[in-house]
Amino acid sequence: MASNAFSGILYRTLLFTSILWPSSIAGPELAINDIAADRKVSTMPGRSLPLHCSVRNHTEEEELVWLREDGTVDLKDGNRMTASSLCVFPVSVEDNGVSFTCRLARDSSVQVSVTLDVLFPPILTGEDPPLAEEEGDVTLDCYAKANPPAQMSWMKDNVTLMLENSRYEIFHTSELYQLKILGVKKSDSGIYDCLAESSNGTEWRSFHLVVGDKSVPFPTEAVIAAAVVVFLTILFAVVARRERILKCVRKPSESPSNTAL
Numbered sequence: 001m002a003s004n005a006f007s008g009i010l011y012r013t014l015l016f017t018s019i020l021w022p023s024s025i026a027g028p029e030l031a032i033n034d035i036a037a038d039r040k041v042s043t044m045p046g047r048s049l050p051l052h053c054s055v056r057n058h059t060e061e062e063e064l065v066w067l068r069e070d071g072t073v074d075l076k077d078g079n080r081m082t083a084s085s086l087c088v089f090p091v092s093v094e095d096n097g098v099s100f101t102c103r104l105a106r107d108s109s110v111q112v113s114v115t116l117d118v119l120f121p122p123i124l125t126g127e128d129p130p131l132a133e134e135e136g137d138v139t140l141d142c143y144a145k146a147n148p149p150a151q152m153s154w155m156k157d158n159v160t161l162m163l164e165n166s167r168y169e170i171f172h173t174s175e176l177y178q179l180k181i182l183g184v185k186k187s188d189s190g191i192y193d194c195l196a197e198s199s200n201g202t203e204w205r206s207f208h209l210v211v212g213d214k215s216v217p218f219p220t221e222a223v224i225a226a227a228v229v230v231f232l233t234i235l236f237a238v239v240a241r242r243e244r245i246l247k248c249v250r251k252p253s254e255s256p257s258n259t260a261l
Contacts, residue, residue, distance in 0.1 A: 121201030
């Protein structure tokens with residue numbers, strides 16, 4: 001019985017030790033704003049975003065390094081040991097998707113990151129197309145940025161375009177919403193609006209399309225052919241009169257001289 005009691009005590013001691021042992025030997029970990037996990041942080045343009053990195057489970061002072069994407073951030077000497085802070089100000093649209101990472105200087109595998117999720121309404125840019133000719137193709141390029149992504153559409157003279165029409169083609173990427181009109185007519189002239197709608201707002205960009213008469217192509221081949229004919233005609237005429245021209249040149253030298261010796 002005593003042996004069984006001793007075995008039970010030993011088992012419970014080993015079990016209790018095994019539970020406590022991992023936490024007692026756990027290495028340092030990092031936390032940004034008291035969260036020790038990679039995550040996204042939502043913010044908006046123009047705001048200030050403070051980031052504070054601290055070391056947990058450390059037995060001695062640890063030097064910290066901050067990275068913006070893959071580039072090292074310069075830190076003051078008093079802002080790098082065991083705890084370190086950054087402030088992103090002002091947050092801009094270009095900061096969307098940018099990651100800030102805090103890591104141990106001696107061990108780059110110990111790190112934690114935040115990725116900026118910058119929320120902003122649609123931003124649209126683009127230029128009017130040049131004067132178009134009837135029966136040609138026209139492309140309208142609308143460049144769009146928004147977070148969250150916007151719902152895009154095209155309008156003509158305040159009426160939504162029916163894109164099922166075979167004369168319209170749409171090409172859409174993360175930043176380009178392109179409308180191509182095939183075989184334009186004069187009736188296609190007007191104002192085209194690129195419309196972007198998101199939960200953060202609605203924006204549009206207007207494009208002015210003017211369709212003119214189809215130009216008559218310059219008859220290059222006909223002009224070249226006519227020039228060749230004229231050249232050959234002149235050449236044949238010169239050759240035909242060659243003997244007469246030569247006789248006119250030789251005649252004065254062959255006439256007898258009347259000069260007395």
